[in-house]
Amino acid sequence: METNIIYNESCLDTMKGFKDQSIDCVITSPPYNMNLRIRNGAYCSRQIVKEMSTKYDNFDDNLPIEDFYQLHKSILSEILRVSKIAFYNFQIVTGSKRAFFRMMGDFHEQIKEMVIWDKVNAQPAMQTQLMNSQFEVILVLGDNPISRQFSKCNFDRGTLSNVWAIKRGKKKFKEHRAVFPEELVKQILTNFTDEGDIVYDPFLGTGTTAICCQDMNRKYIGSEMIEKTFELAKKRLDKEE
Numbered sequence: 001m002e003t004n005i006i007y008n009e010s011c012l013d014t015m016k017g018f019k020d021q022s023i024d025c026v027i028t029s030p031p032y033n034m035n036l037r038i039r040n041g042a043y044c045s046r047q048i049v050k051e052m053s054t055k056y057d058n059f060d061d062n063l064p065i066e067d068f069y070q071l072h073k074s075i076l077s078e079i080l081r082v083s084k085i086a087f088y089n090f091q092i093v094t095g096s097k098r099a100f101f102r103m104m105g106d107f108h109e110q111i112k113e114m115v116i117w118d119k120v121n122a123q124p125a126m127q128t129q130l131m132n133s134q135f136e137v138i139l140v141l142g143d144n145p146i147s148r149q150f151s152k153c154n155f156d157r158g159t160l161s162n163v164w165a166i167k168r169g170k171k172k173f174k175e176h177r178a179v180f181p182e183e184l185v186k187q188i189l190t191n192f193t194d195e196g197d198i199v200y201d202p203f204l205g206t207g208t209t210a211i212c213c214q215d216m217n218r219k220y221i222g223s224e225m226i227e228k229t230f231e232l233a234k235k236r237l238d239k240e241e
Contacts, residue, residue: 003198003219006210006237008230011075011202011223018082023221024197026079026086027188027209029180030072035062036095043095062095069099075202076103076141080110083200085143085152087188089117089180091136104139113140113148117184118165155191169208180205185212193218207233 001022007014037044045062063071079086090100104111115138122134143151153160164187169179185208193199195217201209204222206229213220214237224230 006222033095
C-alpha cells in the first residue's frame with residue numbers, strides 16, 4: 001500500500017484497493033448535505049448562494065435524503081472494513097440529521113464511543129425558531145466496540161474527557177469554508193495513534209488531516225473528489241514538505 005499520497009477520486013474508489021483492517025485510523029468529516037432544506041413540510045433544494053454556509057464552493061451538497069443515507073451507509077461500511085478504528089464527525093443539520101440518526105441505528109453494534117466536539121462559540125441560527133448550534137458529534141467506531149476500553153490509547157486514566165472544547169477552524173479558503181481544525185485532528189492523533197501509523201481521510205478537503213500527519217510522523221492517505229479542493233490540498237502538502 002502506498003502511503004503519504006492523496007487521490008482525486010471518490011473514497012469508495014480509493015478504498016477498493018485497501019485490504020481489510022489495513023488502515024490504523026480513519027479521521028474524517030463528510031459533507032453535511034447543507035443545501036437540502038424543508039419547504040411546506042417536504043424536502044427541497046435551496047438556491048445555492050455564497051451568503052449561506054456550505055461546506056464547499058462548486059458543490060451542490062443537496063442529495064435527496066434517501067440518496068444521502070445510502071451513499072454514506074456504503075462509505076461507512078467500507079471504512080469499517082478497511083480500518084481498525086474510525087472517528088466520523090458530523091453536524092446535526094436539516095439536510096442530513098435523519099440520515100445520520102438512521103445510520104447510528106444501523107451501525108449501533110460498531111459504535112464504541114461518542115465524542116461531543118464543543119465549538120465553544122455557537123453558530124447563530126440561520127432561521128427563526130431554531131436553536132443556535134454549538135457542537136458536532138464524533139462517532140468512534142470499531143476497535144472491539146462491545147467495550148468502551150480502547151486497545152490503543154496514549155492517555156492516562158481519568159485524563160481525557162469525551163467532550164472536547166475546540167474552536168472551529170479558520171476559513172482559510174473561499175473555495176472551502178468549513179475547515180477541520182488542526183487541534184481536533186491532533187487530539188485524535190495524539191491519543192489514539194502512534195508514529196508510523198497509517199491514517200486515512202476519505203473526505204480530505206484541503207488536507208488538514210494529512211498536514212497533521214506530516215507534522216506528527218504518521219503516514220497519511222487521503223481522497224478528495226472535487227478537483228479544485230484536491231489541488232488546494234496538494235499545494236498545502238507540497239509547501240509543508
